[in-house]
Amino acid sequence: xxxxxxxxxxxxxxxxxxxxDLHDQIPLPPPFxxxxxxxxxxxxxxxxxxxxxxxxxxxxxxxxxxxxxEEEEKLVNQFLSxxxxxxxxxxxxxxxxxxxxxxxxxxxCHTCSDACHVFEESGGNxxxxxxxxxxxFRRIYHKYVKxxxxxxxxDIDLNWTTVxxxxxxxxxxxxxxxxxxxxxxxxxxxxxxxxxxxVASQEMGISSKECHDNGSMLQLKVGSSTGMNAxxxxxxxxxxxxxxxxxTGIKVETPWDKEGADILLIHNAGEIMAWPENPGAFxxxxxxxxxxxxxxxxxxxxxxxxxGTWYDDVQFARVAILHAKAAxxxxxxxxxxxxxxxxxxxxxxxxxxxxTGDLNIPRxxxxxxxxxxxxxxRITFDKSRNDFPVTLHDPCNMVRLMGIVRPQREIIKAIxxxxxxxxxxxxxxxxxxxxxxxxxxxxxGHNFADWRHHLTGRKKFRQxxxxxxxxxxxxxxxxxxxxxxxxCKGQIRDIIKYYNAWEKAGIYYGGxxxxxxxxxxxxxxxxxxxxxx
Amino acid sequence: xxxxxxxxxxLDVDEDGFIQEPDKWNEKVAAALASGEGVDSLTENxxxxxxxxxxxxxxxxxxPMIRKLCKDTGFKLNEIYELFPSGPAKxxxxxxxxxxxxxxx
Numbered sequence: 249x250x251x252x253x254x255x256x257x258x259x260x261x262x263x264x265x266x267x268x269d270l271h272d273q274i275p276l277p278p279p280f281x282x283x284x285x286x287x288x289x290x291x292x293x294x295x296x297x298x299x300x301x302x303x304x305x306x307x308x309x310x311x312x313x314x315x316x317x318e319e320e321e322k323l324v325n326q327f328l329s330x331x332x333x334x335x336x337x338x339x340x341x342x343x344x345x346x347x348x349x350x351x352x353x354x355x356x357c358h359t360c361s362d363a364c365h366v367f368e369e370s371g372g373n374x375x376x377x378x379x380x381x382x383x384x385f386r387r388i389y390h391k392y393v394k395x396x397x398x399x400x401x402x403d404i405d406l407n408w409t410t411v412x413x414x415x416x417x418x419x420x421x422x423x424x425x426x427x428x429x430x431x432x433x434x435x436x437x438x439x440x441x442x443x444x445x446x447v448a449s450q451e452m453g454i455s456s457k458e459c460h461d462n463g464s465m466l467q468l469k470v471g472s473s474t475g476m477n478a479x480x481x482x483x484x485x486x487x488x489x490x491x492x493x494x495x496t497g498i499k500v501e502t503p504w505d506k507e508g509a510d511i512l513l514i515h516n517a518g519e520i521m522a523w524p525e526n527p528g529a530f531x532x533x534x535x536x537x538x539x540x541x542x543x544x545x546x547x548x549x550x551x552x553x554x555x556g557t558w559y560d561d562v563q564f565a566r567v568a569i570l571h572a573k574a575a576x577x578x579x580x581x582x583x584x585x586x587x588x589x590x591x592x593x594x595x596x597x598x599x600x601x602x603x604t605g606d607l608n609i610p611r612x613x614x615x616x617x618x619x620x621x622x623x624x625x626r627i628t629f630d631k632s633r634n635d636f637p638v639t640l641h642d643p644c645n646m647v648r649l650m651g652i653v654r655p656q657r658e659i660i661k662a663i664x665x666x667x668x669x670x671x672x673x674x675x676x677x678x679x680x681x682x683x684x685x686x687x688x689x690x691x692x693g694h695n696f697a698d699w700r701h702h703l704t705g706r707k708k709f710r711q712x713x714x715x716x717x718x719x720x721x722x723x724x725x726x727x728x729x730x731x732x733x734x735x736c737k738g739q740i741r742d743i744i745k746y747y748n749a750w751e752k753a754g755i756y757y758g759g760x761x762x763x764x765x766x767x768x769x770x771x772x773x774x775x776x777x778x779x780x781x
Numbered sequence: 782x783x784x785x786x787x788x789x790x791x792l793d794v795d796e797d798g799f800i801q802e803p804d805k806w807n808e809k810v811a812a813a814l815a816s817g818e819g820v821d822s823l824t825e826n827x828x829x830x831x832x833x834x835x836x837x838x839x840x841x842x843x844x845p846m847i848r849k850l851c852k853d854t855g856f857k858l859n860e861i862y863e864l865f866p867s868g869p870a871k872x873x874x875x876x877x878x879x880x881x882x883x884x885x886x
Binding site: 458462463466470472473474475476477479480483484487491516517518519520521522524551553588689690692693694734735738779780781 | 795796797841842843844846847848849852857858859862881882883884885886
């Protein structure tokens with residue numbers, strides 16, 4: 249690692265400006281405590297390094313090196329003009345005020361560094377300080393964008409290399425906002441990372457292929473980022489209903505397009521494809537509790553994902569409006585968002601800036617709805633069916649951003665024996681990101697998945713291992729990481745697989761509703777499969 | 782875009798080795814893709830999975846749910862992993878010439 253990295257280094261040289269060394273990393277808890285046995289980041293081929301802007305050990309976006317001086321200048325100018333737009337109300341209707349505040353007010357105290365899991369797990373690599381990226385951005389702002397500014401913050405060379413590396417660096421942050429939470433003056437460095445992504449996407453057409461081409465564009469075209477059109481999703485849900493009926497002995501039927509239902513439930517469609525027991529469990533619980541609910545087969549309305557949340561306001565608004573329109577068409581009282589953290593951020597928080605008038609339909613988290621079901625006593629649970637160690641992951645967008653802390657804990661209290669619950673440290677609003685936040689869980693081009701496992705996901709893996717210390721760490725004693733968010737589940741699955749932690753330590757994962765149905769007295773036991781996937 | 786050679790054919794593949802033009806897929810391509818996924822020779826059981834995936838994809842334009850794959854082919858998930866060590870999505874789908882799965886899966 250380059251311990252003496254300066255802010256100006258971002259615009260200098262061709263190669264990586266800092267790299268990660270396994271020996272700078274802090275060993276994990278047992279039985280994964282031997283650094284020399286850890287898999288490491290596969291080196292990028294030379295051809296890849298030569299083709300794309302090179303920042304560190306990996307490539308997230310892959311910004312091709314320009315063929316000519318003119319092309320270089322064009323990219324720099326596009327970035328600058330986009331940056332200027334960020335500070336005008338008509339162009340930044342989403343985040344102008346917090347962006348401006350975060351640009352103007354940073355005391356460079358670096359309190360945020362200690363809060364950042366990426367910085368910590370990198371062994372303290374200066375490149376991954378939350379304020380490193382922001383400082384580059386702030387210097388460009390003070391030198392080129394803000395009128396009448398002085399150079400008081402320090403100089404910066406604005407060239408193609410600076411711009412391209414800055415955009416890559418905006419994809420080394422999970423946008424978990426733990427840094428913003430700890431900042432004594434409220435600067436939001438994660439927001440700045442997101443706004444850099446926005447300038448790149450909206451003004452330069454540079455974004456992650458997984459989030460844009462195969463993500464939000466696919467959702468707007470066929471209805472879901474998974475590629476499922478309405479016909480396929482209905483067919484799949486029919487299959488889920490049959491499967492859930494078989495497993496639980498309770499007849500399950502999912503209502504579609506039911507006008508006048510109280511609730512429009514929107515799942516992350518990835519659940520249907522990869523973790524069908526989750527939508528199956530939701531249907532079972534909602535029916536058993538007597539709720540009036542429906543799914544919608546309208547375009548995008550059966551997939552709660554809104555990847556624009558991570559990188560593009562226009563894509564964000566397009567999807568949010570489709571969600572609200574489907575709800576308005578069915579005349580439901582509210583939209584309930586399934587176990588998907590970033591969909592919570594998108595539809596309950598940011599969408600307030602988009603949904604006005606008839607489209608401003610109440611939106612609620614599934615966690616509070618599920619808590620109401622438990623409190624109502626309409627379903628009885630037998631805790632002894634969940635007689636295995638359980639820990640709880642707090643998805644950043646539900647917990648730190650929205651403050652939903654107690655509902656999931658009250659539910660756990662009702663369905664898991666007290667002595668079997670092992671909270672993570674820290675937890676609640678002080679949780680750490682799973683490492684898959686901001687699109688990372690679905691990004692795996694080049695060696696990015698390796699980088700993600702070593703830098704962003706390692707802290708969560710550490711927390712999981714710490715939570716289960718004292719339990720026998722083998723496959724004969726299965727343990728459950730409850731992660732009520734699809735994106736977190738995907739990331740936790742990937743990291744368990746990377747470290748072979750299911751085979752080696754019996755660490756398994758799943759959502760919250762699966763754990764509820766597993767304890768439901770009226771259902772056949774053993775709803776959770778404990779089968780690796 | 783990287784290239785992948787199968788006999789005398791040259792195919793475009795993405796960074797994860799998924800072929801970019803599903804129309805160019807044939808049995809030789811499948812065998813060549815399989816060798817990159819730790820499958821030395823494609824047995825009858827491999828073909829049962831590959832053909833199922835292929836037919837489903839051509840019909841619906843998307844990969845099937847994993848559980849559906851298991852139920853319809855009669856293989857348990859761990860048996861799929863035994864056939865394709867890199868799993869149903871990154872292994873079996875790749876060999877069947879499907880594009881890389883998208884969305885939060």
